[in-house]
Amino acid sequence: LAFIVTNEVFYVLSTGSRYISKAAAKAQLDYDYDGPLMKTTVPGPRSQFIFMKQKNKNVGAVNFFCNYDDSRGNYLVDVDGNRMLDLYTQISSIPIGYNHPALLKLMANPNNLSTFVNRPALGILPPENFPDKITESLISVAPSGMTRVQTMACGSCSNENAFKSMFIWYRNKERGHNSPSEEDLSTCMINQAPGCPDLSILSFMGGFHGRTMGCLATTHSKIIHKLDVPSFDWPIAPFPRLQYPLEEFTRENAQEEARCLEEVEDLIVKWRQKGRPVAGIVIEPIQAEGGDNHASPDFFRKLRGIARKHGCAFHADEVQTGGGSTGKFWAHEHWGMEDPADIVSFSKKLLSGGYFYRDELQPYRIFNTWMGDPSKNLFLAEVLNVIRRENLLEEVARSGKALLDGLYDLQAQFPGLLSRARGQGTFCAVDVCDAATRDRILLQTRDKGVILGGCGESSIRFRPALIFRDYHVHLFLNIFSDVLAHNK
Amino acid sequence: LAFIVTNEVFYVLSTGSRYISKAAAKAQLDYDYDGPLMKTTVPGPRSQFIFMKQKNKNVGAVNFFCNYDDSRGNYLVDVDGNRMLDLYTQISSIPIGYNHPALLKLMANPNNLSTFVNRPALGILPPENFPDKITESLISVAPSGMTRVQTMACGSCSNENAFKSMFIWYRNKERGHNSPSEEDLSTCMINQAPGCPDLSILSFMGGFHGRTMGCLATTHSKIIHKLDVPSFDWPIAPFPRLQYPLEEFTRENAQEEARCLEEVEDLIVKWRQKGRPVAGIVIEPIQAEGGDNHASPDFFRKLRGIARKHGCAFHADEVQTGGGSTGKFWAHEHWGMEDPADIVSFSKKLLSGGYFYRDELQPYRIFNTWMGDPSKNLFLAEVLNVIRRENLLEEVARSGKALLDGLYDLQAQFPGLLSRARGQGTFCAVDVCDAATRDRILLQTRDKGVILGGCGESSIRFRPALIFRDYHVHLFLNIFSDVLAHNK
Numbered sequence: 023l024a025f026i027v028t029n030e031v032f033y034v035l036s037t038g039s040r041y042i043s044k045a046a047a048k049a050q051l052d053y054d055y056d057g058p059l060m061k062t063t064v065p066g067p068r069s070q071f072i073f074m075k076q077k078n079k080n081v082g083a084v085n086f087f088c089n090y091d092d093s094r095g096n097y098l099v100d101v102d103g104n105r106m107l108d109l110y111t112q113i114s115s116i117p118i119g120y121n122h123p124a125l126l127k128l129m130a131n132p133n134n135l136s137t138f139v140n141r142p143a144l145g146i147l148p149p150e151n152f153p154d155k156i157t158e159s160l161i162s163v164a165p166s167g168m169t170r171v172q173t174m175a176c177g178s179c180s181n182e183n184a185f186k187s188m189f190i191w192y193r194n195k196e197r198g199h200n201s202p203s204e205e206d207l208s209t210c211m212i213n214q215a216p217g218c219p220d221l222s223i224l225s226f227m228g229g230f231h232g233r234t235m236g237c238l239a240t241t242h243s244k245i246i247h248k249l250d251v252p253s254f255d256w257p258i259a260p261f262p263r264l265q266y267p268l269e270e271f272t273r274e275n276a277q278e279e280a281r282c283l284e285e286v287e288d289l290i291v292k293w294r295q296k297g298r299p300v301a302g303i304v305i306e307p308i309q310a311e312g313g314d315n316h317a318s319p320d321f322f323r324k325l326r327g328i329a330r331k332h333g334c335a336f337h338a339d340e341v342q343t344g345g346g347s348t349g350k351f352w353a354h355e356h357w358g359m360e361d362p363a364d365i366v367s368f369s370k371k372l373l374s375g376g377y378f379y380r381d382e383l384q385p386y387r388i389f390n391t392w393m394g395d396p397s398k399n400l401f402l403a404e405v406l407n408v409i410r411r412e413n414l415l416e417e418v419a420r421s422g423k424a425l426l427d428g429l430y431d432l433q434a435q436f437p438g439l440l441s442r443a444r445g446q447g448t449f450c451a452v453d454v455c456d457a458a459t460r461d462r463i464l465l466q467t468r469d470k471g472v473i474l475g476g477c478g479e480s481s482i483r484f485r486p487a488l489i490f491r492d493y494h495v496h497l498f499l500n501i502f503s504d505v506l507a508h509n510k
Numbered sequence: 511l512a513f514i515v516t517n518e519v520f521y522v523l524s525t526g527s528r529y530i531s532k533a534a535a536k537a538q539l540d541y542d543y544d545g546p547l548m549k550t551t552v553p554g555p556r557s558q559f560i561f562m563k564q565k566n567k568n569v570g571a572v573n574f575f576c577n578y579d580d581s582r583g584n585y586l587v588d589v590d591g592n593r594m595l596d597l598y599t600q601i602s603s604i605p606i607g608y609n610h611p612a613l614l615k616l617m618a619n620p621n622n623l624s625t626f627v628n629r630p631a632l633g634i635l636p637p638e639n640f641p642d643k644i645t646e647s648l649i650s651v652a653p654s655g656m657t658r659v660q661t662m663a664c665g666s667c668s669n670e671n672a673f674k675s676m677f678i679w680y681r682n683k684e685r686g687h688n689s690p691s692e693e694d695l696s697t698c699m700i701n702q703a704p705g706c707p708d709l710s711i712l713s714f715m716g717g718f719h720g721r722t723m724g725c726l727a728t729t730h731s732k733i734i735h736k737l738d739v740p741s742f743d744w745p746i747a748p749f750p751r752l753q754y755p756l757e758e759f760t761r762e763n764a765q766e767e768a769r770c771l772e773e774v775e776d777l778i779v780k781w782r783q784k785g786r787p788v789a790g791i792v793i794e795p796i797q798a799e800g801g802d803n804h805a806s807p808d809f810f811r812k813l814r815g816i817a818r819k820h821g822c823a824f825h826a827d828e829v830q831t832g833g834g835s836t837g838k839f840w841a842h843e844h845w846g847m848e849d850p851a852d853i854v855s856f857s858k859k860l861l862s863g864g865y866f867y868r869d870e871l872q873p874y875r876i877f878n879t880w881m882g883d884p885s886k887n888l889f890l891a892e893v894l895n896v897i898r899r900e901n902l903l904e905e906v907a908r909s910g911k912a913l914l915d916g917l918y919d920l921q922a923q924f925p926g927l928l929s930r931a932r933g934q935g936t937f938c939a940v941d942v943c944d945a946a947t948r949d950r951i952l953l954q955t956r957d958k959g960v961i962l963g964g965c966g967e968s969s970i971r972f973r974p975a976l977i978f979r980d981y982h983v984h985l986f987l988n989i990f991s992d993v994l995a996h997n998k
Binding site: 072075076081082083084085086087088089090091093098101112113115116120121122125126129133135136137138139140141142143145146147148149150152153175176177178179182183185186189190192193194202206207210211212213214217218219220221222227232233234235236239242245246247248249250251252253254255256258369370373386387389390391392397401 | 560563564569570571572573574575576577578579581586589600601603604608609610613614617621623624625626627628629630631633634635636637638640641663664665666667670671673674677678680681682690694695698699700701702705706707708709710715720721722723724727730733734735736737738739740741742743744746857858861874875877878879880885889
């Protein structure tokens with residue numbers, strides 16, 4: 023419980039202003055605040071008061087309560103009036119900051135009203151402008167080799183349905199045609215093969231693909247996600263454990279990646295022999311929940327080749343990496359491939375879920391009531407306009423470089439505390455010596471006005487919005503360095 | 511493809527006005543239209559034109575394209591200006607009709623802006639008013655015996671997470687405490703028992719609980735949902751096949767229900783012996799997708815007793831039945847129990863998903879990025895205000911009686927076409943002699959200005975909004991009776 027961890031709750035941080043004056047950054051975004059402003063430790067007394075009232079609600083994971091009206095740009099404001107620079111952005115799901123003027127303007131347009139008020143069953147009765155909105159938004163950022171997209175409500179549903187598409191595709195391939203046998207038809211209703219076939223999805227240790235039961239069978243990042251939930255006997259390959267900075271360990275890392283790829287092929291063969299062929303391989307371009315684990319473009323290109331060789335579909339899960347924070351709109355663009363995947367799933371910064379797919383993976387039988395939410399696509403179209411108009415991917419590349427350079431400096435300065443700084447764009451991370459120290463540093467940094475997230479065993483992940491600039495980086499580095507000095 | 515089925519597309523229905531004058535109903539709702547108005551057959555030329563442009567989109571299931579700006583109350587307007595009385599309401603998901611003034615007003619309130627623009631990660635950083643909004647909305651309609659609720663984005667995610675809650679609860683019960691063993695911890699990350707235990711959920715033939723992989727293992731309504739997707743070896747019990755009207759076949763129906771209950775107990779014992787104990791039983795109060803199959807309150811009370819006797823959790827899936835259309839807010843209220851279930855899941859008319867749960871099923875480990883959507887709860891609070899202010903549950907009971915009486919009349923008048931009229935509130939259905947005739951009648955009725963849905967093998971389901979009144983019933987019955995006469 024977050025509010026048990028921090029028990030000096032009514033103590034008002036008297037040195038709070040020090041870090042603010044040091045940062046002295048001039049805000050270049052007119053809708054942004056010019057720095058953090060801390061009135062209490064977090065959670066403050068008002069958050070505590072709201073906690074106290076929640077007798078019958080599941081608030082165990084709540085950090086504090088927020089004032090979204092007053093939050094702006096890169097700054098999240100809490101109910102105690104604390105204004106924090108947000109490098110976690112609602113688990114990486116706020117693309118262009120809080121209350122962006124472009125999105126507020128969209129809300130003020132009366133023509134958009136009915137899209138919010140009348141949520142359609144998109145699969146059967148879409149609004150007139152839905153195809154155009156999809157073309158304008160999602161199709162305009164379709165991954166290379168893909169012109170089709172299926173919208174969904176969230177990341178888990180996206181991956182669940184992507185898996186189903188791969189299974190259906192694989193079975194049609196096995197049959198050589200699209201017509202199921204009598205036995206297929208009679209067995210599927212009672213959960214038995216061949217109608218419900220013994221097929222599998224190959225995933226990677228440390229991967230995270232969601233927490234519904236199909237997704238969870240491919241998720242292997244934290245015990246707490248999986249414990250006590252029945253699962254499938256599906257193969258799990260090792261994800262490369264690389265040494266950082268990548269460019270200093272190319273030989274060692276190439277060996278480690280070769281080892282993992284070999285294991286992937288062995289597992290595909292083994293599961294085929296077991297009678298549970300691998301219909302698809304699912305992987306994150308950067309393992310996020312699992313600790314920001316990177317692999318080289320060469321690894322992904324070879325993995326894609328292995329999938330093709332063995333007739334498995336290849337699914338890049340870009341739920342966390344997609345949307346621009348790696349400096350490209352999709353992290354898989356760093357692989358430099360014409361044909362990076364058969365399926366690319368997304369959610370979070372894309373504001374609702376879904377997946378792109380190659381023509382061969384036609385999801386004719388993918389359906390549910392809502393199939394997404396047009397009001398989220400309306401916002402997304404505007405988010406993409408802002409990204410283009412303000413060249414935000416270039417900004418991300420620039421501020422990402424400043425952030426990673428800063429992390430390199432800090433790990434050189436505090437070698438007992440920090441190691442393995444790594445990242446692409448602002449999608450960065452650094453390891454802390456142990457989990458307890460990491461957790462303490464996260465809380466202390468928050469009390470100084472910066473929100474960070476943890477991932478893996480003892481890593482800190484950085485997930486700012488796409489409007490995070492150079493001067494926000496320096497503001498953060500000043501505060502973070504003070505906290506580190508305090509923990510040396 | 512809907513637009514292939516109907517090929518007389520540019521033909522303007524000259525007799526369209528006949529049914530409207532016959533209905534001659536005065537609209538009592540000032541925001542409602544006073545009747546259907548058909549300008550073309552459906553889909554009309556403009557819908558066709560939009561279809562034609564969708565080269566790279568999955569529009570195979572789309573019926574036609576809609577004009578949600580012009581839709582109002584009980585009437586859905588399409589892009590050709592056809593105005594149809596909607597008894598299907600986006601697969602039963604529009605609670606108080608289109609563009610209800612109360613919801614438009616909510617959108618016009620600038621205080622609500624930031625709830626739409628800034629979607630939080632509710633599990634960690636909820637807005638200040640979220641607990642109050644939940645109390646005001648969901649908690650105010652909590653099922654008997656339940657004071658806790660977990661919000662989710664959709665129906666499938668709700669059921670998936672409800673299943674997980676039941677598994678976690680069951681394993682803690684088996685262990686006698688909440689602390690997992692070393693073996694639990696080491697096996698769960700690789701999908702193996704005992705960490706990922708061999709537990710099961712008992713479901714019913716004909717049931718529908720969603721289409722993600724966990725849910726799908728409990729769904730047994732249509733082959734097309736399940737074919738080619740791997741599943742779990744979980745027990746499937748028969749759902750009673752009752753004779754209608756229920757009150758005329760009490761003895762026969764009681765026998766049928768006893769047979770099914772006996773089978774449930776046999777399956778629980780059998781699966782325990784197999785080493786896959788039943789952690790929970792999931793059932794719809796009325797099987798909806800599966801064909802509007804009813805069972806008696808006595809059946810559900812006994813089933814609940816069996817669950818308790820064998821230590822299984824009991825999950826009432828009210829995704830389609832919840833929200834008022836049976837004449838009570840929850841269909842399980844018709845069972846007359848103080849303690850109807852351990853878990854009640856919802857979505858659709860509740861505008862976003864979630865589930866209520868008894869204290870014992872604490873979902874401490876249930877989590878995802880969004881955990882619902884506060885903008886939907888904002889709407890829901892207002893929907894509940896309207897339901898109370900306008901006594902809509904009473905209205906539903908009244909118009910439901912008129913609808914069911916009308917269906918009884920029609921099946922007496924057209925015994926070769928219709929049979930087994932049944933329903934609770936406006937949640938009604940009737941069987942048609944065969945699937946082809948049913949499908950033809952659905953299209954003809956639509957061309958006369960009424961939207962209906964199919965379910966089961968050859969049933970028609972009625973799912974109007976809660977603002978569907980007596981005079982809408984008569985308007986519908988007039989049109990429907992003409993179509994039936996045409997098909998005699």
